[in-house]
Amino acid sequence: MSVELTANINTVDTPVLWLDLDAFESNVERMYALCKKHNVLWRPHVKASKSPQLAHKLLTGGAHGITCAKVSEAEAMVDGGIKDILIANEIIGSKKISRLMTVAKQAHVCIACDDATNIQEISAAAENAGVEIDILVDINVGANRCGVTPEQAVNLAQLVEDLPSVRLRGLMGYEGHVMGMQSEDKEAESKAAADILKEARTQLDAVGLAPEICSGGGSGNYWHAASLGAINELQAGGGALMDISYQELMKVPDHRYALFINAQVISKAVSGRVILDAGWKTTGRHTGLPSIVSHEGMEVISLNAEHTIVAVDDNVNLNHGDRVTLVPHYSDSTVLLHREMYAVRNNFVEQIWPITGAGALQ
Numbered sequence: 248m249s250v251e252l253t254a255n256i257n258t259v260d261t262p263v264l265w266l267d268l269d270a271f272e273s274n275v276e277r278m279y280a281l282c283k284k285h286n287v288l289w290r291p292h293v294k295a296s297k298s299p300q301l302a303h304k305l306l307t308g309g310a311h312g313i314t315c316a317k318v319s320e321a322e323a324m325v326d327g328g329i330k331d332i333l334i335a336n337e338i339i340g341s342k343k344i345s346r347l348m349t350v351a352k353q354a355h356v357c358i359a360c361d362d363a364t365n366i367q368e369i370s371a372a373a374e375n376a377g378v379e380i381d382i383l384v385d386i387n388v389g390a391n392r393c394g395v396t397p398e399q400a401v402n403l404a405q406l407v408e409d410l411p412s413v414r415l416r417g418l419m420g421y422e423g424h425v426m427g428m429q430s431e432d433k434e435a436e437s438k439a440a441a442d443i444l445k446e447a448r449t450q451l452d453a454v455g456l457a458p459e460i461c462s463g464g465g466s467g468n469y470w471h472a473a474s475l476g477a478i479n480e481l482q483a484g485g486g487a488l489m490d491i492s493y494q495e496l497m498k499v500p501d502h503r504y505a506l507f508i509n510a511q512v513i514s515k516a517v518s519g520r521v522i523l524d525a526g527w528k529t530t531g532r533h534t535g536l537p538s539i540v541s542h543e544g545m546e547v548i549s550l551n552a553e554h555t556i557v558a559v560d561d562n563v564n565l566n567h568g569d570r571v572t573l574v575p576h577y578s579d580s581t582v583l584l585h586r587e588m589y590a591v592r593n594n595f596v597e598q599i600w601p602i603t604g605a606g607a608l609q
């Protein structure tokens with residue numbers, strides 16, 4: 248790495264992805280404080296941030312462990328020294344199950360399951376590998392993605408209880424359908440999802456399988472999810488980075504933008520426009536266009552693969568090589584495009600974090 252660690256981020260070549268540590272720490276403090284207030288443990292999802300060093304910062308900031316989406320993401324985290332991971336997803340097929348066993352030899356791992364055959368396969372593989380896998384029965388709390396009904400959960404929980412090398416830890420109910428809802432519906436729909444999870448808890452309690460962990464909640468509703476009495480572990484993570492989508496679509500309150508991209512002007516040949524050296528291969532564009540935060544009178548109007556097209560007011564006077572700072576629209580579709588993230592305080596680079604979870608899709 249040729250960059251001096253004391254470099255000003257504005258001297259690092261572009262396009263470059265960077266994290267404002269002060270803003271990030273303020274978001275982390277806010278999320279952790281809310282969890283503490285409601286006696287909920289915080290297990291932030293790292294599917295957006297994908298860097299073990301950033302995960303360590305979350306743990307320093309109060310997180311109890313982390314949440315991953317995939318086995319390969321968990322592998323990247325374990326390689327980076329993380330020791331307590333929930334894979335909040337179903338892990339299907341002998342190849343992935345075998346990789347899961349390797350992860351479980353190096354870290355404490357809990358996974359979500361919604362199928363009896365899958366649980367049997369995981370039990371057999373864990374017994375064979377000499378490890379124990381913790382299991383949360385995945386409840387469909389309205390997202391209609393994965394997960395069983397509260398009634399079906401009883402049989403699955405009993406199966407986990409009866410099989411060797413798997414340990415029933417509780418329930419997961421991720422209310423993904425609520426995240427993008429209008430503010431006026433969000434509280435009621437979060438409550439409806441929480442009620443389904445509570446019902447599953449009641450059903451397990453009734454047969455003597457009281458869940459120790461009830462896990463759910465995302466950045467788009469965490470302030471509701473943590474307060475409704477259904478979960479005792481919160482999965483919300485991306486809000487620590489914050490972006491336009493969390494701000495505008497999910498209305499996450501009082502967070503600061505922490506994730507930025509610096510780009511440079513490479514052309515102003517067309518009147519009323521400047522062109523930046525970062526396109527959708529840098530910003531992502533799953534949910535929308537990035538916003539410019541360094542200058543007034545500039546608006547991103549479209550993204551090509553390697554170019555951002557910006558409309559500029561007459562009074563904007565930018566030259567070739569001038570730097571512009573953007574906030575990505577959705578960090579989840581941005582970070583994974585990069586190899587490293589610069590950790591920056593007061594414009595100075597403190598650390599450079601490899602994004603080892605980029606491309607970890609299996």
Ligand SMILES: Cc1ncc(COP(=O)(O)O)c(C=O)c1O
Pocket residue numbers: 292294295335336421423464465466467482483484485486
């Ligand atoms: C299982 C699960 N948990 C939690 C989340 C919330 O993630 P974040 O808080 O990063 O938006 C998601 C988002 O897709 C998810 O799929």
